[in-house]
Structure formats: C-alpha cells, structure tokens
Amino acid sequence: MRNRKWGLYVAGIALLALFPVVVGNPYYIHLAETILIYAILLFGLDIVVGYTGEVSLGHAALFGIGSYTAGIFFFKLGVPLVLVNVAASIVVTAAFGALLALPALRVTGPYLAMVTLAFGTIVQILINEMTFLTEGPLGIKVPKPSLFGHKLSEFEFFWFVAALMVIALVAVTRILRSHLGRAFQALRDSPVACDCMGVSVYRYKVYAFVISAGLAGLAGCLYTYSEEYISPNTYNFELTILFLLAVIMGGRKTRSGPLLGALIVVTLPSLLSDIHLFRGIATGAAILGVVLAGALLARKQKTARDVAIPVASVIGMAVFSYFLENIVDWRLTIFGFMTLFVVYYLQDGIVGYIRGTLEKFRPRQLAPLAAWEANADASRAWAPPAKAGEATGNLLKADAILMQFGGLKALNEVDLRVARGAIHGLIGPNGSGKSTMMNVLTGIYQPTRGGVMFEGKSIVGNTPSEIALAGIARTFQNVQLFGEMTVTENVLVGLHHTFKSNLFDVVFHTRRYRDEERAAHQRAAGILHFIGLADLAHEEARNLPYGKQRLLEIGRALGLDPRLLLLDEPAAGLTAPDITELIEIIRKIRDHGITVILIEHHMDVVMTISDIVTVLDFGQKIAEEAPAHVRADPKVIEAYLGSGAADAAHGAAAA
Amino acid sequence: MLTISNLHAAYGKVEVLHGISLEVPEGRVVTLIGSNGAGKTTTMRAISGMIKPVSGTVTLGGKDITGLDSYRISRAGLAHSPEGRRVFATMTVNDNLLLGAFPRLTRARAKGDVAADLERAMELFPRLKERRTQLAGTLSGGEQQMLAMARATMLNPDVILLDEPSMGLAPILVEEVFRIIRNLKERNVTMLLVEQFAAAALQVADYGYVLENGRIAVSGPSAKLRDDPAVKAAYLGG
Numbered sequence: 048m049r050n051r052k053w054g055l056y057v058a059g060i061a062l063l064a065l066f067p068v069v070v071g072n073p074y075y076i077h078l079a080e081t082i083l084i085y086a087i088l089l090f091g092l093d094i095v096v097g098y099t100g101e102v103s104l105g106h107a108a109l110f111g112i113g114s115y116t117a118g119i120f121f122f123k124l125g126v127p128l129v130l131v132n133v134a135a136s137i138v139v140t141a142a143f144g145a146l147l148a149l150p151a152l153r154v155t156g157p158y159l160a161m162v163t164l165a166f167g168t169i170v171q172i173l174i175n176e177m178t179f180l181t182e183g184p185l186g187i188k189v190p191k192p193s194l195f196g197h198k199l200s201e202f203e204f205f206w207f208v209a210a211l212m213v214i215a216l217v218a219v220t221r222i223l224r225s226h227l228g229r230a231f232q233a234l235r236d237s238p239v240a241c242d243c244m245g246v247s248v249y250r251y252k253v254y255a256f257v258i259s260a261g262l263a264g265l266a267g268c269l270y271t272y273s274e275e276y277i278s279p280n281t282y283n284f285e286l287t288i289l290f291l292l293a294v295i296m297g298g299r300k301t302r303s304g305p306l307l308g309a310l311i312v313v314t315l316p317s318l319l320s321d322i323h324l325f326r327g328i329a330t331g332a333a334i335l336g337v338v339l340a341g342a343l344l345a346r347k348q349k350t351a352r353d354v355a356i357p358v359a360s361v362i363g364m365a366v367f368s369y370f371l372e373n374i375v376d377w378r379l380t381i382f383g384f385m386t387l388f389v390v391y392y393l394q395d396g397i398v399g400y401i402r403g404t405l406e407k408f409r410p411r412q413l414a415p416l417a418a419w420e421a422n423a424d425a426s427r428a429w430a431p432p433a434k435a436g437e438a439t440g441n442l443l444k445a446d447a448i449l450m451q452f453g454g455l456k457a458l459n460e461v462d463l464r465v466a467r468g469a470i471h472g473l474i475g476p477n478g479s480g481k482s483t484m485m486n487v488l489t490g491i492y493q494p495t496r497g498g499v500m501f502e503g504k505s506i507v508g509n510t511p512s513e514i515a516l517a518g519i520a521r522t523f524q525n526v527q528l529f530g531e532m533t534v535t536e537n538v539l540v541g542l543h544h545t546f547k548s549n550l551f552d553v554v555f556h557t558r559r560y561r562d563e564e565r566a567a568h569q570r571a572a573g574i575l576h577f578i579g580l581a582d583l584a585h586e587e588a589r590n591l592p593y594g595k596q597r598l599l600e601i602g603r604a605l606g607l608d609p610r611l612l613l614l615d616e617p618a619a620g621l622t623a624p625d626i627t628e629l630i631e632i633i634r635k636i637r638d639h640g641i642t643v644i645l646i647e648h649h650m651d652v653v654m655t656i657s658d659i660v661t662v663l664d665f666g667q668k669i670a671e672e673a674p675a676h677v678r679a680d681p682k683v684i685e686a687y688l689g690s691g692a693a694d695a696a697h698g699a700a701a702a
Numbered sequence: 703m704l705t706i707s708n709l710h711a712a713y714g715k716v717e718v719l720h721g722i723s724l725e726v727p728e729g730r731v732v733t734l735i736g737s738n739g740a741g742k743t744t745t746m747r748a749i750s751g752m753i754k755p756v757s758g759t760v761t762l763g764g765k766d767i768t769g770l771d772s773y774r775i776s777r778a779g780l781a782h783s784p785e786g787r788r789v790f791a792t793m794t795v796n797d798n799l800l801l802g803a804f805p806r807l808t809r810a811r812a813k814g815d816v817a818a819d820l821e822r823a824m825e826l827f828p829r830l831k832e833r834r835t836q837l838a839g840t841l842s843g844g845e846q847q848m849l850a851m852a853r854a855t856m857l858n859p860d861v862i863l864l865d866e867p868s869m870g871l872a873p874i875l876v877e878e879v880f881r882i883i884r885n886l887k888e889r890n891v892t893m894l895l896v897e898q899f900a901a902a903a904l905q906v907a908d909y910g911y912v913l914e915n916g917r918i919a920v921s922g923p924s925a926k927l928r929d930d931p932a933v934k935a936a937y938l939g940g
Contacts, residue, residue, distance in 0.1 A: 592741075622738065648872055648873065
C-alpha cells in the first residue's frame with residue numbers, strides 16, 4: 048500500500064518534469080502552468096470551504112492582491128528578485144486574508160459570504176482606481192523572472208511553478224493532517240464544543256483565512272509572471288465563482304479534487320470556444336448519459352423519474368449545440384448549468400463520487416488499529432499528575448449568580464460551592480436552570496450579576512476557550528461531537544492544548560511536532576481504552592450509537608486534562624447495564640483527582656455516586672445536602688422526585 | 703397493523719440492523735428494549751423513512767411503505783415522535799400541533815375535525831393547554847416532550863413510534879409521560895415504544911422484543927419477559 052503511494056508520487060513528479068519536454072507546444076505548457084497555479088489557490092480555498100465550512104467569495108480579490116503585489120514590487124519598487132516577490136505576495140495577501148477574516152468574529156455562514164463578496168468588489172475597484180500604484184486599467188507588464196542571475200525560459204518557469212505547486216501540496220496536506228487541520232474541521236462541526244475544548248473558534252477561523260490567503264497570494268504572484276501582463280478586470284466576480292465551482296466540482300476535503308477542478312475550469316473555456324468541439328462533446332455526453340441511464344434502469348438501481356432530468360438535459364444540450372451559431376456568448380450559461388448539475392447530483396464532487404462508487408465495489412475497511420493502539424492501556428489516559436499538592440477546600444465558588452433573559456430569571460442569586468475531589472450532583476426539574484448554570488460556569492453565558500472563582504481566580508468575563516484551558520471541561524446535553532471526524536480525532540481535538548508546534552513545525556515535520564503528535568495519539572488511544580471505545584477508534588463519530596457518543600464526549604473532555612469536569616446528563620437514554628458502566632467510569636475519573644459536577648435525571652446514578660447534591664427549582668436553590676437527605680426532603684419530592692409512581696419507574700429500572 | 707420483516711439498515715458502510723422482524727398488532731403497545739447501540743433508534747428511523755433500509759419490508763395496514771420518503775410514510779398514517787423531541791422551536795405550541803395534522807389537509811388522509819382533535823390533545827396534555835400561545839423553544843424539556851407526543855397524535859395515526867419519550871426528564875415528569883402512554887393505550891392507540899426505563903416500558907406494553915447487536919434476541923408477552931431471568935439480569939438491572 049505504502050509502496051503504491053510512493054509510486055504514485057514519483058509518477059506525478061515525473062509527469063510534471065517531463066511534461067514541457069514531451070509536449071513542447073508553448074500554448075499547452077502555458078495552459079498546464081495555469082492549471083497548476085489555480086490548483087495552488089484552490090488548495091487554499093478548500094481549507095476555508097471544505098474544512099471550516101465557510102464560503103469565500105473574495106478569493107479572486109486575494110488572487111489579485113497577490114498578482115499586484117508581485118507586479119508593484121517589480122514595476123514600482125524595482126525588486127528583480129523573484130523569490131523576494133513571491134515572499135512579499137504571500138505575506139501581503141495573508142495580511143489581507145486576516146483583514147477579511149476579522150468580521151468572522153461576528154458573522155458566519157451566508158453573512159460572512161456577503162462580507163467576502165463586498166471585499167472582492169472593493170478590491171477590484173481599488174486596483175482599477177489606484178493608478179499611482181497599479182497603473183489602473185492600463186495594467187502592468189512583467190517579464191519572466193530570473194533565478195540566481197539566470198533568466199528563466201518558458202520551460203524552466205513551468206518547472207518553477209510545478210515545484211512550488213508540489214511544495215504547496217505537501218505543506219497544505221501536512222497542515223490539514225495536523226492539530227491545525229483538526230481544529231478547522233472541529234469548528235465547522237460544532238463551534239460551541241470547539242470553544243469548550245480550548246480551541247478558539249474565532250482564532251482558528253482567522254488562521255484558516257490567513258493560510259488560505261497566503262496560498263492565493265502565491266498563486267497570484269506566479270500568475271503575474273506566467274501571463275507577463277496583469278490588468279484589473281481579470282480578478283472579477285466570474286473568477287471567484289469559477290474557483291468555488293472548481294473546488295466543489297473537484298471534491299472538497301481532498302487535494303486531488305482541487306487539481307481536477309483546476310484542470311476543468313482552465314480547459315473548459317478553451318473547449319467551449321470552438322463550436323465544433325462543443326458539439327462533439329455535447330453529443331458524446333448525451334450518448335454517455337443515455338447509455339448510463341439505460342444501464343441503471345436495466346439494473347433497477349434508479350427509477351425512470353430519477354434519470355429523466357439528467358437525460359433530458361444532456362440530450363437538450365446536444366440538440367441545442369447544433370442550433371448555436373456562436374458559443375462564446377453562451378459560456379456563462381453553460382457554466383451556470385454545470386454548477387447546478389454539480390450541486391444537485393455530485394455533492395461530494397467528482398473525486399468524492401468516484402471514491403463512493405469504488406467503495407461500493409470494494410467496501411472500505413476501517414483502518415486497522417496499530418499494534419500500540421490495540422494494546423494501549425488505560426493508564427495512558429491520564430496526564431502526569433499535577434505538581435500542586437493535595438489541596439483541599441473549594442475548587443469552584445459561584446456567588447449570587449443572577450442570569451436574566453429578558454424578564455426571566457433563569458438563575459436567581461444562586462450560590463454554588465464545589466469541594467475539591469467531590470462528585471457534586473446538580474438536579475432539578477426541566478427548566479430549573481441547571482444547564483444555564485453549566486453555561487455560566489463555562490463562559491458560554493456571561494452572568495447578569497455575580498462572580499465565579501475557579502482555583503481562587505475569577506473567571507467571569509473569560510471566553511469559553513480560556514476557561515477550558517484553565518481546567519474546566521464539559522460534555523453537552525444535546526451531544527456536540529465533531530461528526531465528520533473519527534473517534535480518535537475527536538479526542539485529539541480535546542488534546543489540542545498539548546501542542547506547542549507552530550505552522551513551521553507542522554509544515555517541516557520538526558522533531559517537536561512529531562513528538563507531540565505521537566504523544567497525543569498515545570494519550571488518545573489510552574483515553575479510548577479507558578472509556579471502552581478503543582475498537583471504534585477509526586469510525587466517524589456520527590456513526591456511533593447515542594450512548595457511545597455520550598461516552599466519547601467524556602473522553603474528549605478528559606483530553607483537556609481538566610481539574611473540573613461538568614457532565615450534563617451523561618446517562619440520558621442509557622439502559623440499566625450501560626448505567627452501571629457509566630457509574631464505574633465517573634468514579635474512576637474522580638479517583639484520578641478530577642472534581643465532577645453531575646447533572647442527571649437518573650436518580651440511581653445521582654444518588655449512588657454524589658457526595659453532595661444541589662437541587663434547583665425555578666432558578667433558585669431549594670436544597671443542598673447529602674443524597675440520602677435530598678431523597679427524603681419534602682420540597683424536593685414535591686418539585687422534582689414525585690411521589691409513588693416515579694419510584695416505580697426508577698425503582699424498577701434500578702432494582 | 704405494522705409489520706416489519708427481515709429489515710436490514712446501515713449508516714454509511716456500517717450495517718446496524720441485520721434482519722429485524724417484528725409485529726405491532728392494532729390497538730397494542732409493543733416495546734423494543736436493548737442496550738445502547740443495539741439498534742433501537744435505527745429501527746425506528748428505518749420504519750419512518752428517516753433512513754432508507756438496505757433490504758427487508760415495512761408494511762402499514764397491509765400497505766408496503768418500505769423506503770418511501772418520510773412525508774409519504776406519515777401521510778400513510780405513521781407518526782414518529784423522535785428521540786430528542788425536535789419541536790419547531792420558533793413556532794407556538796398551537797402551530798406545532800396544527801403542523802402535526804398537516805397531512806390531514808392533503809388528500810392522503812381523512813380530514814376529520816382538526817379543531818376538535820386539537821382540543822382533545824390539550825385535554826390529554828394539560829400542560830400544553832396553559833402554554834398554547836408560547837413559542838415551543840421556550841418550553842422546558844418536559845413540556846417539549848409532551849408537545850412532541852401530542853403533535854404525533856394530531857395525525858390521527860394508525861401507529862405512533864415513541865422514541866425515548868422519558869429521556870432527559872425529571873423523575874416527576876417521567877411519571878407523567880408513562881401516565882400519558884397508558885392513557886393513549888386506553889384509547890386503543892397502536893404504539894411502538896423505545897424506552898431507557900425498560901422495566902417501566904414492559905409494565906405498559908403488551909409485547910416486547912429484545913434487540914441485541916442489530917438482531918432480535920428474545921421476544922414475548924411483556925409479563926413473560928419481565929420474569930425471564932436473562933432479560934432481568936441484562937436489561938432490568940438485576
């Protein structure tokens with residue numbers, strides 16, 4: 048397997064090296080060069096679109112900024128050194144990427160897309176109007192560069208581009224496989240959980256945009272030298288759409304997808320410029336469509352209704368092509384139809400579709416567990432014991448917490464003292480303020496009034512990720528896993544704080560990074576062993592059954608090495624035998640010195656393991672005593688426990 | 703009323719159900735019990751069309767509904783009160799309930815008297831009556847569960863699937879939920895019930911199936927399952 052991969056790499060590099068020699072025709076070399084340049088940009092765009100899940104309509108502008116940085120450095124500042132200009136393009140464009148990401152603090156989804164659209168428009172106008180810098184509509188001429196005093200020929204420049212594309216490919220792959228890439232994916236799947244794992248959603252969104260913009264800058268710079276002439280109207284809205292189309296059509300979250308997408312969007316305009324060629328392609332597509340549909344119908348995999356639209360549209364296009372006099376005017380229309388087609392029928396892109404089809408014939412085997420993963424022992428789950436001595440007293444002190452939503456006091460002057468090393472139960476009717484309390488303690492809500500001290504320091508006003516890093520981890524009532532990531536990766540996000548490596552370490556795989564990655568994987572394997580999910584390590588989290596998802600949330604929270612763990616209804620939906628297992632796990636967590644706050648409606652859980660139980664009702668504390676006393680407290684029985692029949696339901700489950 | 707035979711279902715590449723067969727007779731309550739990951743919720747989802755079964759058949763009142771889109775299945779007369787409630791948070795309680803009756807406004811189901819049924823649902827779930835103009839998202843967890851169940855009844859369904867109706871509820875509300883299930887049963891509503899409190903579920907159900915790793919391990923009348931030592935040890939907590 049490994050050999051085949053290396054063979055593929057060598058073949059790819061050989062193809063790039065030999066391409067200009069074999070082809071020879073400057074037109075095709077230039078076309079291939081453009082594909083490689085676009086691919087560099089698309090790798091970056093995929094980080095934003097595929098991984099963080101945001102849509103950027105500003106990448107044509109970033110591309111333009113990269114191009115013009117190189118152009119201005121050469122033409123206005125007279126810097127002849129191509130490597131300096133490459134670096135300048137990357138740095139300047141990355142800075143603009145940071146600027147573009149700033150609004151991400153407040154807006155997300157379609158609104159962020161609007162912001163990037165506005166950014167694109169503004170940049171294009173500025174390039175056009177700032178004639179003192181950019182020469183405006185006249186454009187800038189830049190000859191092919193020299194490298195170490197040697198002027199590059201067409202061939203040599205192709206190799207230069209190819210080499211940078213390969214470097215970008217390797218760098219992006221390494222970034223995305225590292226803790227950075229995991230953070231990007233995590234913030235898309237569940238921003239709130241991401242923050243609560245100590246990974247600041249905002250900061251990593253900015254990182255993603257900066258890296259993405261840096262790649263766009265590199266691509267822009269190379270484009271300047273490749274075209275030898277730049278002018279403002281290249282970097283328009285159409286180009287932005289083309290980039291997005293390429294990523295989505297090729298297949299997001301892959302490297303081969305952007306390469307394929309680049310190939311398509313670069314060659315397509317040439318293919319569409321010749322009416323005879325287009326007629327040929329359209330006819331071919333129609334025949335292929337009919338044959339495929341026929342085969343699918345014959346094998347009863349699709350119904351006539353499913354295939355009617357695609358078949359009608361390919362035939363329609365073929366017929367239409369023979370009525371056309373001139374294809375050029377229709378190019379945009381055809382792009383539009385292709386986008387529609389891709390979005391509707393190939394949501395995972397061409398690469399995703401091919402993978403899916405291959406898997407049908409050759410079912411995917413989950414990656415086998417490495418020997419050390421299978422033999423991992425649970426003792427590895429725990430961080431080395433903290434040097435701080437066995438302090439006693441209160442770990443957490445919340446004073447007179449008032450949390451007001453409009454006129455509703457969800458928490459009304461509630462005090463909470465959590466003793467170090469205790470399991471502290473928190474119960475109360477639905478809507479009594481338990482989850483609100485959790486959200487106040489983890490910084491998701493800012494209390495209207497009141498203070499929270501953790502280990503003697505106030506944490507009110509800190510962000511959720513700061514509080515997480517200070518040592519408070521949590522699970523969620525409505526499970527918030529990173530669904531598209533594997534079980535191991537979910538825990539690795541919890542272990543994000545163990546990484547000190549920066550971008551440089553990640554790209555160059557320095558010793559520090561390799562050590563940290565190995566250590567984190569070992570910890571993750573240990574944690575999975577502890578919570579009993581070791582044999583599901585490589586399964587996607589969203590495929591786990593509900594109860595296992597809840598366990599995984601606990602595992603992920605343990606990765607944070609918390610001193611305080613907040614469990615929000617960990618037993619919800621669990622049947623009796625699973626509950627016994629859960630109780631065992633919670634006990635062990637406490638035995639490793641982690642204090643636990645436990646919200647739970649299963650009385651058999653709360654009453655067996657809590658040292659003390661706080662009862663909330665309508666945002667107020669109505670009791671705080673040992674479990675046995677709580678059970679007998681008439682106020683608690685009336686508000687929460689109920690009299691006879693509840694005991695029948697619970698008693699029967701517990702007895 | 704509801705018959706499932708040899709049902710296979712998968713998430714992605716992982717097959718979760720390996721051939722489930724079960725039957726829910728008219729007017730009866732049947733419960734599915736099993737540990738986590740046994741496939742209870744998956745069975746429910748495969749029945750109501752939220753995932754497409756790989757193979758096997760689901761028939762409702764003699765009509766094959768296997769693999770239909772969920773909305774068609776609900777028009778055919780099957781209501782699903784899903785795990786985690788899923789109420790329409792930004793709509794009022796009243797509107798949530800009326801949406802439950804939506805299929806009755808199409809030709810697929812008899813219209814009947816929607817207004818009268820709405821009042822009947824309010825009688826059955828008195829907590830909702832007090833809150834009928836409140837937005838569903840502002841209800842407490844227990845009230846949302848009541849709403850999800852009430853919404854299911856508004857279809858005038860032939861069968862209701864109840865998935866974990868007591869999950870995340872305070873003990874006092876668990877009591878209430880079971881009271882309502884018994885109430886529905888007295889009105890001859892046919893139900894398939896999945897419950898975390900297996901013992902309580904077997905109290906109210908007529909018949910039970912025990913699911914283990916995507917297969918039916920044991921089945922029988924509830925009373926018999928309650929006394930089965932193996933079932934007791936594994937699912938009823940001793």
